[in-house]
Amino acid sequence: MKTPKRLESLIDNGLIDEVIHSLKSGKEAAVYVVRCGTEICCAKVYKEADQRSFRQSVLYQEGRKVRNSRRARAMEKGSRYGRKEQESSWQNAEVTALYRLTKAGVRVPKPYNFIDGVLLMELVTDVEGNPAPRLNDLEMEPAQARTYHNYLISQIIRMLCDGLIHGDLSEYNVLVDSDGPVIIDLPQAVDAAGNNNARMMLERDVNNMTGYFGRFAPELQTTAYAKEMWKLYQSGELHPETQLSGYYQDNAKPADVRGILREIEAARKENEAKQEYKDKVSQ
Secondary structure, eight states, rough: OOOOOOHHHHHHSSSOOOOEEEEEEEESSSEEEEEOOOEEEEEEOOGGGGSSSSSOOHHOOOOOOOOOOHHHHHHHHHHHHHHHHHHHHHHHHHHHHHHHHHHOOOOOOOEEETTTTTEEEEBOOOOSSBOBBBGGGGHHHHHHHHHHHHHHHHHHHHHTTEEEOSSSSSSGEEETTTEEEEEEOOOOOOOTTOOHHHHHHHHHHHHHHHHHTTTSGGGGGOOOOHHHHHHHHTOOOOOOTOOSOOOOOOOOOOOOHHHHHHHHHHHHHHHHHHHHHHHHHHO
């Protein structure tokens, strides 16, 4: 096929030997199957900001750290330089997430290189060497649905333990190879500790998975993994090997407002007494 313009420089620099064919064009990038020496890989070409249907929402970017203060100020002001740096930060977020999650034992495509807005990474394939299907392309028996759902919940736990939430997880960005599900598309990965919307996004990711697999195994629809997971995470009790029950009970007991007010009043009087004592001593 004709070489896409954005890949020409990688061919000129010997990073890619051949563009074999287009794999898909999504809301934030176009993906191509390429040959690098003897290895077949993926080249993910990020679209320019004005060409993407997925916008860089502040919901996702909140909590992301920018070490260079000049870059941070420019990004806040929205200058031309700031917009360019914001775009670079958006693209680098996926690269960083892939390296982190690979190290944490999460099944994601292995990253190889990132240059000029192009991410070279592992091509996830089926047993015959063809690009692996997406989860939404599969029909499953209840037992398989339960197995895949359980596995993806364990992967979400590992991600959360490493401080990341996918933020846009659904059956459309999970591939399935001969060993099971592989999570893809992470440019919007959320900082679990630094983003005020982290809990909402975690619940959405988990509920998307539960809703999809619940089509094949309806009993999954009654589970509450997200709430259970978040509670353990907040209390510091969530670990990569944590086994969840899927059951969560909200504390429905009404707050003792009068008791709280009495405690506040008692604390106020105690502080007043301490202050009076200090005033007397200082006289």
